[in-house]
Amino acid sequence: MTSQSFFWDRIANHYASQPIGDEASYQKKLDRTQEYLTSESRVLEFGCGTGSTAIYHSPKVGRILATDISDQMLNIARGKAKEAALNNIDFEQSSLLTIDSPNESWDVVLGMSILHLLSDKDAHIRKAYELLKPGGVFVSSTACIGDMGSWFKFVAPVFKWTPFLPSVQVFGVESLKQSFTQAGFAIEYEWQPEPNSAVLLIARKPNG
Ligand SMILES: C[S@@+](CC[C@H](N)C(=O)[O-])C[C@H]1O[C@@H](n2cnc3c(N)ncnc32)[C@H](O)[C@@H]1O
Numbered sequence: 001m002t003s004q005s006f007f008w009d010r011i012a013n014h015y016a017s018q019p020i021g022d023e024a025s026y027q028k029k030l031d032r033t034q035e036y037l038t039s040e041s042r043v044l045e046f047g048c049g050t051g052s053t054a055i056y057h058s059p060k061v062g063r064i065l066a067t068d069i070s071d072q073m074l075n076i077a078r079g080k081a082k083e084a085a086l087n088n089i090d091f092e093q094s095s096l097l098t099i100d101s102p103n104e105s106w107d108v109v110l111g112m113s114i115l116h117l118l119s120d121k122d123a124h125i126r127k128a129y130e131l132l133k134p135g136g137v138f139v140s141s142t143a144c145i146g147d148m149g150s151w152f153k154f155v156a157p158v159f160k161w162t163p164f165l166p167s168v169q170v171f172g173v174e175s176l177k178q179s180f181t182q183a184g185f186a187i188e189y190e191w192q193p194e195p196n197s198a199v200l201l202i203a204r205k206p207n208g
Pocket residue numbers: 004005008009046047048049050052053067068069070073094095096111112113114117118
């Protein structure tokens with residue numbers, strides 16, 4: 001168990017009990033994502049948490065593999081999917097970087113509220129690119145703390161030294177977009193509900 005999975009395991013029940021901060025924006029992000037989904041889609045989500053996003057999209061797609069490093073988050077997600085009688089979602093404990101999946105085998109990769117929590121977001125973006133089929137899309141929602149005017153961006157970098165806080169990376173929207181384009185993606189859609197809120201980016205891997 002890493003210090004990060006320790007942190008997320010410890011807060012899983014609390015996380016599951018919290019209402020969504022900005023319900024309207026979350027719903028708009030779900031709706032926008034669904035414009036990219038079909039009944040044939042093979043969807044890979046990483047950092048799926050308690051599974052809410054995967055469960056919401058499940059009736060619209062062929063198959064979803066929802067992954068997370070936290071066993072406790074996944075236990076809650078599995079319980080929710082079972083209760084909803086969904087049979088096209090598999091939950092798996094893994095990191096995107098070590099996932100056992102052939103390249104170019106997914107139509108959509110989802111990474112919601114996760115890229116700012118990774119010490120190596122660029123490696124994750126490159127891996128998503130490899131895993132996507134040509135023409136596939138990577139849908140992400142990311143807190144860009146570097147653009148925030150608050151004191152938080154100065155304090156956040158020290159979080160990684162303690163297992164009692166999440167590791168948080170500080171970067172802005174422009175730098176995030178650059179990471180996508182450097183990996184080969186073309187950014188197709190960008191939406192930030194408020195100046196300091198998480199940005200939705202939909203990035204496409206070019207065809208051929
Ligand atoms: C802020 S929560 C977001 C959960 C979910 N995507 C959502 O939008 O509600 C972050 C999730 O990422 C997971 N996580 C943290 N580091 C990870 C990593 N390196 N690889 C995969 N998942 C990770 C945590 O366990 C947690 O479930």
